[in-house]
Every structure is written in structure tokens, then in C-alpha cells.
Amino acid sequence: xIKLKEMTLKNFRGTKDFTLFLDGQDADVFGDNGTGxxxxxxxxxWVMSDKDISGKSDFNKNTLDEEGINLCGVEASVEVxxxxxGEEKKLKKTHKRSVSKRGKTSFSSAYYVDEGPAILKKExxxxxxxxAPPEAMRLLVDSTFFNNGYHWTERKKLLLEVAGxxxxxxxxxxxxxxxxxxxxxxxxxxxDTYKKIIVEQQKTLEKEKTQIPIQIATAENLKPAPTNxxxxxxxxxxxxxxxGxxxxxxEKARLLNGLGTAKLEKEIYEVRxxxxxxxxxxxxxxxxxxxxxxxxxxxxxxxxxxxxxxxxRGLEDQQDLKKDLxxxxxxxxxxxxxxxxxxxxxxxxxxxxxxxxxxxxxxxxVTESLIEKQKTVFNQRxxxxxxxxx
Numbered sequence: 001x002i003k004l005k006e007m008t009l010k011n012f013r014g015t016k017d018f019t020l021f022l023d024g025q026d027a028d029v030f031g032d033n034g035t036g037x038x039x040x041x042x043x044x045x046w047v048m049s050d051k052d053i054s055g056k057s058d059f060n061k062n063t064l065d066e067e068g069i070n071l072c073g074v075e076a077s078v079e080v081x082x083x084x085x086g087e088e089k090k091l092k093k094t095h096k097r098s099v100s101k102r103g104k105t106s107f108s109s110a111y112y113v114d115e116g117p118a119i120l121k122k123e124x125x126x127x128x129x130x131x132a133p134p135e136a137m138r139l140l141v142d143s144t145f146f147n148n149g150y151h152w153t154e155r156k157k158l159l160l161e162v163a164g165x166x167x168x169x170x171x172x173x174x175x176x177x178x179x180x181x182x183x184x185x186x187x188x189x190x191x192d193t194y195k196k197i198i199v200e201q202q203k204t205l206e207k208e209k210t211q212i213p214i215q216i217a218t219a220e221n222l223k224p225a226p227t228n229x230x231x232x233x234x235x236x237x238x239x240x241x242x243x244g245x246x247x248x249x250x251e252k253a254r255l256l257n258g259l260g261t262a263k264l265e266k267e268i269y270e271v272r273x274x275x276x277x278x279x280x281x282x283x284x285x286x287x288x289x290x291x292x293x294x295x296x297x298x299x300x301x302x303x304x305x306x307x308x309x310x311x312x313r314g315l316e317d318q319q320d321l322k323k324d325l326x327x328x329x330x331x332x333x334x335x336x337x338x339x340x341x342x343x344x345x346x347x348x349x350x351x352x353x354x355x356x357x358x359x360x361x362x363x364x365x366v367t368e369s370l371i372e373k374q375k376t377v378f379n380q381r382x383x384x385x386x387x388x389x390x
Contacts (some may be wrong), residue, residue, distance in 0.1 A: 001133070002044075002083075003024030004081075005024055005088065006080075007022075007044060007080045009039070011062065012077065013061065013076075048091075048141050052139075054144060064096055076095045077092060079112075080092075084131060084379045091112075091124075092111070093110070093111055093112075094115075096108050111123070135150070170183060170190075173191070305307070342386055347374070
């Protein structure tokens with residue numbers, strides 16, 4: 001025997017703090033719309049089956065703010081105290097909405113049994129299963145589950161158990177004179193299986209029924225067309241047909257006895273000879289066509305060979321140009337070295353020679369005028385050498 005002693009709701013949906021005291025007695029809850037009648041039923045269903053009274057598991061559990069959003073950091077909880085065969089059993093579930101520093105929303109739940117520490121969800125469900133099987137618990141907390149979620153065979157079985165029945169279909173048929181023949185026709189099959197067989201036979205008959213008009217139309221089309229021949233003309237036609245049948249039978253017998261073998265062999269020989277001629281003509285035409293194709297391809301082959309030669313010459317010229325380019329590049333680099341060497345030289349007065357480079361006479365005393373003349377000669381020679389190196 002399962003009885004509800006009390007149930008406490010805190011921050012669950014629209015209820016901040018409320019305890020329902022029943023002490024195992026039946027109770028009727030009355031109130032205006034929005035006063036919490038459905039909330040009480042939903043709270044009990046959530047603890048016992050993890051769903052609301054309509055069978056949904058993703059319903060809102062926390063108290064909402066003015067904008068209809070779950071209050072952040074507020075823990076919703078429901079605790080029920082049951083009496084199971086005289087012993088109390090406490091079951092509690094909590095649900096909480098949290099928001100991280102990055103603005104990510106998360107939900108967490110906790111499960112408790114008999115004032116103990118939090119346990120895993122599967123452990124909590126195992127405790128519920130000890131009280132009643134999951135489907136029985138759904139029937140207890142969800143008024144729509146019997147009609148909408150319960151399989152019809154289970155509904156039938158449960159109704160028979162509640163009504164004190166539980167008799168099988170076979171037992172019912174044996175006690176009813178009008179249904180005794182049904183068991184005999186079913187034979188070794190159960191009534192459910194026999195019902196499925198009857199349904200399939202009915203489908204087959206319906207399908208065959210749709211084919212009847214087609215079969216009638218086909219039979220009408222195959223009926224011999226009416227004739228306007230007289231009896232004498234019909235007899236003559238029958239006679240001619242019988243004569244043709246006899247001739248065919250005679251020819252058949254002659255062939256079977258080997259009388260027509262020579263004629264057939266001659267016809268076969270003629271057919272083979274004709275086939276040989278056709279084959280020879282075909283090979284001749286094929287050879288001529290191949291020869292023609294070869295002649296047509298000859299200019300193309302010559303053109304391809306000429307193109308190959310041009311390509312080869314082009315590759316050789318390319319190699320020569322690469323060699324010339326490499327030599328020119330090396331020569332340019334040498335000239336650049338010489339130019340840098342010449343360009344790096346500068347005039348120094350201390351190096352004036354004894355013979356003047358400008359007039360060809362002895363320099364004697366070094367004067368500023370002489371220095372300027374020697375400097376001019378140096379710069380002119382340097383410019384000429386740089387110009388000649390370009």
C-alpha cells in the first residue's frame with residue numbers, strides 16, 4: 001500500500017514555499033485558475049516519474065521572473081514523504097538554473113533519498129522502481145497515459161485484472177456455443193494469429209475482385225469474331241484446313257524418316273556459301289577502308305614528324321641561349337668587379353710622380369696648381385676607364 005503523507009514545494013514553478021499535509025488520506029484540491037492546483041499534481045509527477053502530468057520531461061520547473069525567464073541561482077525543490085506498508089520513505093529532487101561568466105546557461109538536478117547525500121539519477125530511479133514499476137508509476141501520476149501511451153494489449157490485460165477477469169480468448173469461446181466453431185476453424189493457431197490470417201485472405205480476395213473486370217474484358221476480346229459464311233462454305237473451309245493439317249503431318253513424317261535430309265543439306269550448303277561470300281566482301285571492304293584511313297593519316301604523320309623536328313631544334317636553340325646567357329652573365333659580373341675597383345680609387349696628393357702627367361716635365365716643387373692639374377688628369381683617366389668598362 002502506497003500513501004502520500006506530505007509534500008513540500010520550494011521555488012517550484014509559481015510556488016515559493018508550500019507543504020501539503022495529507023497523512024495518507026484522500027484529498028480534493030479546489031481553487032481558481034492559476035492558484036497552483038496543477039502545480040501540486042506536476043510536482044508529485046516530477047518526483048515520481050521525471051515528467052509532468054502530461055508526460056513531458058522538458059517542462060519549466062523553476063520560478064519565473066517578470067519577463068518569464070527562470071530565476072538564476074534559485075533552486076527549485078520538491079520533497080515527498082510516502083508511507084510504504086507502514087514505513088516512511090522520503091524522496092527529494094532539486095533543479096537549478098545557472099549562468100557562467102561568459103553568459104552560458106546551464107541546468108543541474110540533484111536527487112536525495114531519506115535525508116541521505118545526493119545520489120545519481122539512475123540510483124534514484126532504482127529506488128522508484130522498488131516502489132512501483134515505471135509504467136505503473138506513469139499510470140499513477142499521468143491521467144492521460146492509460147489512453148494515449150499504454151499499449152492496447154496492456155490496457156486490455158489491466159482492465160481484465162481490475163474487473164476480476166483474466167480469461168483467455170480460448171476459454172471464452174469454449175463457454176459460448178456460437179464461438180465454439182471459431183476455435184475449430186483456427187486449428188492450431190491462436191485467435192490473434194487466425195485473425196491476421198483472415199485479414200490477409202480478405203486483402204487477397206479484394207485484390208482478385210479488382211481483377212475480375214479485367215479478366216472478363218480479356219475473355220471478350222478472345223472470343224472468335226462472328227462470321228457470315230454459309231454452312232456449305234464453312235464445311236469447305238474445314239475441309240481445306242484438314243487437308244493442310246494432313247500435308248503438314250506428311251511433311252513432318254518425311255523429315256523424321258530422313259527423306260528431306262538431302263534437300264535440307266543442300267539449303268544449308270547454299271546458305272553457308274552465301275554467308276561466305278558476304279563475309280569475304282565484308283573483309284575486302286574493311287581492308288580497303290583501313291588502307292584509306294592509313295593514306296589519310298600519312299600527311300598527319302609527316303606533319304607530326306616535322307613538328308617534332310622543330311621542337312627538337314627549338315630545345316637545342318634554347319640550350320644554346322642558356323649557355324650564352326650564362327657566359328654573358330659571368331662577363332657582366334667581371335666587368336662590375338673591374339668597375340667597382342676603378343670607382344673605388346681616389347686621388348692622393350702624396351702620390352704625385354716626379355714627372356708631371358699633365359705636361360711631361362719634372363714636377364719639382366709640389367704646388368697647389370700642380371696638385372689641381374694632377375687631380376684633373378686622374379679624374380679624366382678614371383672617367384675614361386669607367387666609360388670604357390660600360
